[in-house]
Amino acid sequence: MPQMDEHLIDGLGLxxxxxxxxxxxVRTHATTLDGPAVGKYLRRASFExxxxxxxxxxxxxxxxxxxxxxHFNFWHKFQEPGLGDILLRPDLSTLAQDGKEPSLSHxxxxxxxxxxxxxxxxxxxxxxxxxxxxASVGYGIKAAFELEFFLYKTSFAEARKGGYKNxxxxxxxxxxxxxxxxxxxxxxxxxxxxxxxxxxxxxxxxSWNDEGGAGQVELNFPPTxxxxxxxxxxxxxxxxxxxxxxxxxxxxxxxxxSSDISNGLHIHHSLQAENGEAAFYDSAQxxxxxLLLHWIAGIVAxxxxxxxxxxxxxxxxxxxxxxxxxxxxxSWGEExxxxxxxxxxxxxxxxxxEHRLIAGDANPxxxxxxxxxxxxxxxxHKLEPPDELPPxxxxxxxxxxxxxxxxxxxxxxxREDQYLSEMLGEDVVDYWLKTRRAEWLSFHNRRHEPxxxxxxxxxxxxxxxxxxxxxxxxxxx
Amino acid sequence: xxxxxxxxxxxxxxxxxxxxxxxNWLRLALSVPTSTRLATGIFAVTSPRGPSVTVNMRPHxxxxxxxxxxxxxxFFRLDFNHLGDSSHKPVIDGDGKNTDTIRAYIxxxxxxxxxxxxxxxxxxxxxxxxxxxxxxAATLPDMPKSLLVTCNDEAQKMTLGEGEPEAKITxxxxxxxxxxxxxxxxxxxxxxxxxxxQVSLQHLAGLSNAGLELRLGDHQGSQIENLxxxxxxx
Numbered sequence: 001m002p003q004m005d006e007h008l009i010d011g012l013g014l015x016x017x018x019x020x021x022x023x024x025x026v027r028t029h030a031t032t033l034d035g036p037a038v039g040k041y042l043r044r045a046s047f048e049x050x051x052x053x054x055x056x057x058x059x060x061x062x063x064x065x066x067x068x069x070x071h072f073n074f075w076h077k078f079q080e081p082g083l084g085d086i087l088l089r090p091d092l093s094t095l096a097q098d099g100k101e102p103s104l105s106h107x108x109x110x111x112x113x114x115x116x117x118x119x120x121x122x123x124x125x126x127x128x129x130x131x132x133x134x135a136s137v138g139y140g141i142k143a144a145f146e147l148e149f150f151l152y153k154t155s156f157a158e159a160r161k162g163g164y165k166n167x168x169x170x171x172x173x174x175x176x177x178x179x180x181x182x183x184x185x186x187x188x189x190x191x192x193x194x195x196x197x198x199x200x201x202x203x204x205x206x207s208w209n210d211e212g213g214a215g216q217v218e219l220n221f222p223p224t225x226x227x228x229x230x231x232x233x234x235x236x237x238x239x240x241x242x243x244x245x246x247x248x249x250x251x252x253x254x255x256x257x258s259s260d261i262s263n264g265l266h267i268h269h270s271l272q273a274e275n276g277e278a279a280f281y282d283s284a285q286x287x288x289x290x291l292l293l294h295w296i297a298g299i300v301a302x303x304x305x306x307x308x309x310x311x312x313x314x315x316x317x318x319x320x321x322x323x324x325x326x327x328x329x330x331s332w333g334e335e336x337x338x339x340x341x342x343x344x345x346x347x348x349x350x351x352x353x354e355h356r357l358i359a360g361d362a363n364p365x366x367x368x369x370x371x372x373x374x375x376x377x378x379x380x381h382k383l384e385p386p387d388e389l390p391p392x393x394x395x396x397x398x399x400x401x402x403x404x405x406x407x408x409x410x411x412x413x414x415r416e417d418q419y420l421s422e423m424l425g426e427d428v429v430d431y432w433l434k435t436r437r438a439e440w441l442s443f444h445n446r447r448h449e450p451x452x453x454x455x456x457x458x459x460x461x462x463x464x465x466x467x468x469x470x471x472x473x474x475x476x477x
Numbered sequence: 478x479x480x481x482x483x484x485x486x487x488x489x490x491x492x493x494x495x496x497x498x499x500x501n502w503l504r505l506a507l508s509v510p511t512s513t514r515l516a517t518g519i520f521a522v523t524s525p526r527g528p529s530v531t532v533n534m535r536p537h538x539x540x541x542x543x544x545x546x547x548x549x550x551x552f553f554r555l556d557f558n559h560l561g562d563s564s565h566k567p568v569i570d571g572d573g574k575n576t577d578t579i580r581a582y583i584x585x586x587x588x589x590x591x592x593x594x595x596x597x598x599x600x601x602x603x604x605x606x607x608x609x610x611x612x613x614a615a616t617l618p619d620m621p622k623s624l625l626v627t628c629n630d631e632a633q634k635m636t637l638g639e640g641e642p643e644a645k646i647t648x649x650x651x652x653x654x655x656x657x658x659x660x661x662x663x664x665x666x667x668x669x670x671x672x673x674x675q676v677s678l679q680h681l682a683g684l685s686n687a688g689l690e691l692r693l694g695d696h697q698g699s700q701i702e703n704l705x706x707x708x709x710x711x
Contacts, residue, residue: 073689074619074682074685074686075678075679075682075683075686080679082677083678406491408491437689437693444493444495444528445494446527448528
């Protein structure tokens with residue numbers, strides 16, 4: 001493997017790195033369309049032998065729904081050879097030690113064809129490609145995620161047994177306090193373990209705090225390049241799940257696990273010019289550069305369609321409520337947390353966009369890719385943004401474009417969005433739309449809970465999640 | 478005289494799959510000449526797995542919505558998988574305690590009988606259905622260029638498209654009629670063994686996706702309306 005030895009990890013060649021870290025086992029890690037990580041545990045020798053192409057696994061890993069049901073009702077060209085294998089190609093720059101087992105290392109991978117060719121559906125590949133497109137027009141990107149989750153004293157096993165009706169949130173109160181140190185203290189033993197393991201894996205984190213829901217925690221990461229930022233979220237979700245399991249607790253990233261507060265996955269991002277300067281900032285224009293306005297215009301124009309990726313599950317849509325912290329309009333505003341896009345333009349060092357629509361169960365790679373695709377479309381087509389949302393004390397003005405409120409309406413908006421198809425690829429968007437149809441059909445095909453006669457409620461429009469959603473999303477997302 | 482009926486069939490905003498399936502089935506079933514006359518009234522049908530549909534029948538307009546509307550007076554139970562199957566009659570959904578409902582059946586015997594009959598109107602014959610299916614499906618992605626269909630109980634064969642068959646489907650007439658109406662999906666039917674198919678993965682996906690397009694339309698039922706227009710000249 002001479003080519004691998006040329007690849008330096010922390011200044012070391014691969015063999016030297018594995019030796020120095022006493023690695024016996026490597027876990028590969030790739031993120032599927034719905035978000036869960038898949039991979040294998042490989043003996044060190046097998047991992048090395050499979051380089052640089054990586055190891056094989058069934059294509060089902062990328063073409064099944066969250067329940068593991070293969071998508072036989074639609075097809076993508078990557079499935080050309082039939083029921084064959086694809087590869088997980090390691091990105092050796094992501095090799096990191098496990099937080100707990102010293103002889104175990106983790107490595108993030110891309111899905112590729114058996115001949116090493118690219119699979120356009122691979123979420124990490126999608127994000128990398130859109131990042132490269134933006135680089136080709138002269139800009140670098142920095143992105144950062146806010147990861148929210150609910151933490152319960154109840155174990156996963158007990159939660160399953162109790163039909164998820166017995167979930168006991170961690171914390172001093174079930175009220176809607178935020179940043180409450182008493183609540184945070186309850187979560188501290190758990191978060192201490194989380195942050196310790198993130199540190200050991202070399203994952204930088206900034207802060208964590210008690211969030212608005214009972215048992216809700218928010219963990220913040222510093223800005224970095226987009227693919228790395230999404231890698232961090234995917235790894236952190238897996239780590240947090242494992243620690244909850246080890247500590248006999250439960251955790252969930254599902255968007256709306258109760259009728260109360262929901263989980264979001266807000267994404268901050270900014271562009272840098274080739275000279276490293278903040279491209280969103282222009283002091284001569286009061287802080288907002290012309291590029292920023294085109295970029296905002298693109299994200300706002302594509303937001304109804306992008307919502308399909310940003311709110312991917314049946315459960316995601318329960319999160320959007322009028323007059324709450326979750327946006328219901330395709331809107332933007334300076335330091336305005338009622339808008340979907342919160343703009344910060346008071347200084348070059350802070351200049352960024354915070355996208356607030358993303359549900360906690362979104363795939364971090366796809367969510368960031370579709371946001372950047374919208375921004376790039378705005379830049380290329382020189383779009384102009386709608387009026388800025390004024391600071392509000394009431395409902396958004398009627399002129400604001402209402403976002404779709406169901407998985408089917410968002411899919412329709414995405415199908416009609418020419419910009420996103422142009423930026424992401426028609427095959428990619430078409431496949432995604434079919435996966436959303438499958439998700440919608442699965443939900444409606446579930447065994448319904450007994451409903452009173454003359455009940456007129458439709459599942460997706462009420463706030464309370466169904467048992468089907470808990471069984472599908474609670475642990476897997 | 479037995480004539481096809483073409484009422485305007487409307488669905489709610491953002492309809493559920495059950496509503497779309499029922500609407501598209503009604504469009505197809507009512508396009509077949511029948512002695513059944515449409516009644517007027519509001520009824521709800523529940524499938525054993527749970528989805529419910531309320532059907533409001535007015536002169537020339539049938540509208541459908543999810544759930545059991547407050548306005549429905551008659552309630553039926555029917556496995557939606559058995560729509561159009563006269564061997565599975567819809568059951569009156571009365572538990573003996575709801576006197577309002579029981580009174581409604583006594584008060585509206587004619588309506589009750591009409592609705593029960595309506596729910597088991599047959600699908601078009603499989604060959605007619607296959608021809609209609611191909612009109613729409615042939616242009617969809619991942620479809621075979623040619624499809625050979627063999628009906629076991631009628632000992633009939635039919636080739637759709639041109640050239641050497643790239644895919645073959647075999648089964649009994651009822652299973653084929655349901656398939657080509659979009660009422661069942663090839664991948665599921667072949668998985669449970671109700672239909673046998675020799676087909677590539679790509680074509681299986683194409684044929685199954687075409688079935689879903691027919692079943693679900695585009696939320697306005699336009700696919701199936703186009704299909705009916707092209708094949709019946711409505």
